[in-house]
Amino acid sequence: MLIVTNPVNIRYFAGVELEAYERFAALIICGAKRAFVVPKLDEGRVPGPVFAYSDGEDPADALRRAAEVCDDREVEVDGSTTLRAWEVIKRALGITAYRIADERINDLRAVKRPEEVERITRAAEIIKKVIAEVYAELSPGVAEREAAASIYLNLIEEGLRPGPILVQFGENTALPHQGPTGRRLREGDVVIIDVTAAYDGYYADITRTFAFRGEPARFREIYEAVSEAQTAAVAAARPGASAGEVDEAARSALRRRGLDRYFVHRTGHGLGLEFHEAPNIAPGESYKLRAGNVFTIEPGVYLQGHFGVRIEDDVVVEGEGARVL
Amino acid sequence: MLIVTNPVNIRYFAGVELEAYERFAALIICGAKRAFVVPKLDEGRVPGPVFAYSDGEDPADALRRAAEVCDDREVEVDGSTTLRAWEVIKRALGITAYRIADERINDLRAVKRPEEVERITRAAEIIKKVIAEVYAELSPGVAEREAAASIYLNLIEEGLRPGPILVQFGENTALPHQGPTGRRLREGDVVIIDVTAAYDGYYADITRTFAFRGEPARFREIYEAVSEAQTAAVAAARPGASAGEVDEAARSALRRRGLDRYFVHRTGHGLGLEFHEAPNIAPGESYKLRAGNVFTIEPGVYLQGHFGVRIEDDVVVEGEGARVL
Numbered sequence: 340m341l342i343v344t345n346p347v348n349i350r351y352f353a354g355v356e357l358e359a360y361e362r363f364a365a366l367i368i369c370g371a372k373r374a375f376v377v378p379k380l381d382e383g384r385v386p387g388p389v390f391a392y393s394d395g396e397d398p399a400d401a402l403r404r405a406a407e408v409c410d411d412r413e414v415e416v417d418g419s420t421t422l423r424a425w426e427v428i429k430r431a432l433g434i435t436a437y438r439i440a441d442e443r444i445n446d447l448r449a450v451k452r453p454e455e456v457e458r459i460t461r462a463a464e465i466i467k468k469v470i471a472e473v474y475a476e477l478s479p480g481v482a483e484r485e486a487a488a489s490i491y492l493n494l495i496e497e498g499l500r501p502g503p504i505l506v507q508f509g510e511n512t513a514l515p516h517q518g519p520t521g522r523r524l525r526e527g528d529v530v531i532i533d534v535t536a537a538y539d540g541y542y543a544d545i546t547r548t549f550a551f552r553g554e555p556a557r558f559r560e561i562y563e564a565v566s567e568a569q570t571a572a573v574a575a576a577r578p579g580a581s582a583g584e585v586d587e588a589a590r591s592a593l594r595r596r597g598l599d600r601y602f603v604h605r606t607g608h609g610l611g612l613e614f615h616e617a618p619n620i621a622p623g624e625s626y627k628l629r630a631g632n633v634f635t636i637e638p639g640v641y642l643q644g645h646f647g648v649r650i651e652d653d654v655v656v657e658g659e660g661a662r663v664l
Numbered sequence: 665m666l667i668v669t670n671p672v673n674i675r676y677f678a679g680v681e682l683e684a685y686e687r688f689a690a691l692i693i694c695g696a697k698r699a700f701v702v703p704k705l706d707e708g709r710v711p712g713p714v715f716a717y718s719d720g721e722d723p724a725d726a727l728r729r730a731a732e733v734c735d736d737r738e739v740e741v742d743g744s745t746t747l748r749a750w751e752v753i754k755r756a757l758g759i760t761a762y763r764i765a766d767e768r769i770n771d772l773r774a775v776k777r778p779e780e781v782e783r784i785t786r787a788a789e790i791i792k793k794v795i796a797e798v799y800a801e802l803s804p805g806v807a808e809r810e811a812a813a814s815i816y817l818n819l820i821e822e823g824l825r826p827g828p829i830l831v832q833f834g835e836n837t838a839l840p841h842q843g844p845t846g847r848r849l850r851e852g853d854v855v856i857i858d859v860t861a862a863y864d865g866y867y868a869d870i871t872r873t874f875a876f877r878g879e880p881a882r883f884r885e886i887y888e889a890v891s892e893a894q895t896a897a898v899a900a901a902r903p904g905a906s907a908g909e910v911d912e913a914a915r916s917a918l919r920r921r922g923l924d925r926y927f928v929h930r931t932g933h934g935l936g937l938e939f940h941e942a943p944n945i946a947p948g949e950s951y952k953l954r955a956g957n958v959f960t961i962e963p964g965v966y967l968q969g970h971f972g973v974r975i976e977d978d979v980v981v982e983g984e985g986a987r988v989l
Binding site: 361416417418419420421422423425426437439441484485487488489491492495496519615 | 686741742743744745746747748750751762764766809810812813814816817820821940
């Protein structure tokens with residue numbers, strides 16, 4: 340039997356979002372049979388069969404009854420199951436061994452159904468619109484933090500759930516992971532806007548780089564190199580190619596221009612109910628792409644003390660290649 | 665030896681915030697001796713001794729070397745340690761048993777040092793200012809979601825890290841956990857604004873209830889009852905009192921007015937590096953309050969279909985009683 344405790348995996352398998360993250364909750368799966376164990380508070384949110392427990396009751400008792408839907412006692416769990424939850428499982432079933440099912444679950448989740456691709460597409464469209472609108476309203480003197488907050492506001496108004504938002508001006512664009520600061524916009528700054536947000540639970544992740552009313556030396560050259568690397572990686576993404584080959588396509592395009600040593604992160608990551616999931620588009624990754632994989636392609640070049648450029652789009656692998664969402 | 669893997673507990677014991685949450689990271693503590701195991705990416709963020717591992721290396725090897733700072737092999741862990749992390753610990757130390765140290769860690773964390781109280785106080789002050797400012801600008805037709813986004817914006821601009829933000833209008837105020845919707849403000853609506861946000865990692869949590877240009881029947885009566893219950897609970901909070909007694913002080917004040925059955929949640933929860941931590945201010949809780957405990961006191965009365973009232977402040981237990989932050 341598979342015992343799923345990770346709330347994101349529960350949402351994946353059963354389509355429900357539980358509230359009571361602090362309390363024990365699990366979905367038991369054996370073939371087509373399922374059963375939920377949840378605190379009373381969440382009883383109405385899940386489809387049956389459901390075994391609810393009140394505060395003061397031992398969730399292990401509910402789990403023991405729920406597990407009767409399964410014939411076996413070989414327990415598979417997600418690796419993100421906490422020891423606290425594992426104690427409940429041990430107590431309920433009298434077992435001491437588990438197998439971690441992450442690989443199998445992540446493989447399933449990495450291949451999106453059409454309705455999942457639709458949601459990510461919708462998120463990507465709205466994010467692009469919001470980035471364009473907020474960029475168009477930037478004026479000298481605005482702080483990175485203020486621009487980030489206004490993106491947040493727009494995402495909420497559009498019905499998206501915001502994830503990490505990066506807004507970087509000038510020399511800060513050379514620091515690929517730095518969050519919004521009080522740095523104020525000046526003419527001639529490079530601007531990077533990187534927005535992650537979910538529509539109906541599914542995340543898209545888009546980055547755009549601009550030069551604000553003037554550009555520093557080498558900006559055009561670097562921008563074109565990154566854009567070329569991105570195009571090369573999109574072209575390399577197709578069923579049967581490895582994730583490492585897609586990474587290498589971006590990396591070798593930059594290598595031809597002598598810029599690969601400034602590309603200091605992976606080329607991309609999967610998107611779905613989480614904003615970082617399988618597949619991992621990184622050097623040497625052997626994962627073979629399949630139709631339905633959705634991931635970012637986001638090469639970047641970072642010249643410390645000067646500026647950085649990153650261009651990020653989301654693609655879905657289809658029939659013969661990959662389509663930008 | 666205590667092996668801490670929960671990032672919040674690592675921050676508590678060592679004052680550092682790690683980035684690489686997806687990868688294995690741990691802080692080993694034996695008495696005054698400490699050692700970190702982190703991915704290379706985080707090596708520069710932690711004080712020594714640090715045992716870093718690269719992608720492709722087994723973190724268990726680094727952990728095995730790090731554990732040599734300790735003489736014993738009796739392992740205590742946090743209950744939020746994942747099975748994936750536990751596999752690393754097992755492999756590193758060749759052990760199969762652990763003891764969960766949550767109670768001890770939570771007891772430590774529940775008693776705040778003066779510099780922790782200062783941060784929560786600062787967060788509380790800013791939140792109160794932001795609530796007052798945003799409420800003053802509300803006009804008929806604004807949606808709950810828009811008001812929530814504008815609170816978020818203000819918190820960011822003030823340098824706080826926003827946690828959950830509730831804005832509720834009219835009949836929605838009777839649903840204590842419901843997030844912001846598209847419901848638009850009308851004259852005569854009750855308005856609840858509930859804001860959680862952190863200053864330098866430490867959360868405060870404040871709720872205010874208003875009547876917007878007119879008030880429904882019974883509003884004044886209910887507001888006064890909740891205010892009285894809150895005052896009674898603050899008066900009951902002092903070193904040596906139990907958390908349950910504080911809850912009962914609020915509950916019995918409402919009982920005298922026949923309103924206790926509309927008070928459907930606990931009286932409060934601890935505040936610190938997390939916005940829900942020990943102590944739990946709920947019926948029957950035997951935890952004895954100590955100087956340095958910081959928690960919310962937030963009684964509420966909810967008349968389904970009509971309106972709700974909740975008043976929430978944060979207190980620190982001191983010498984003879986409790987002080988509102």
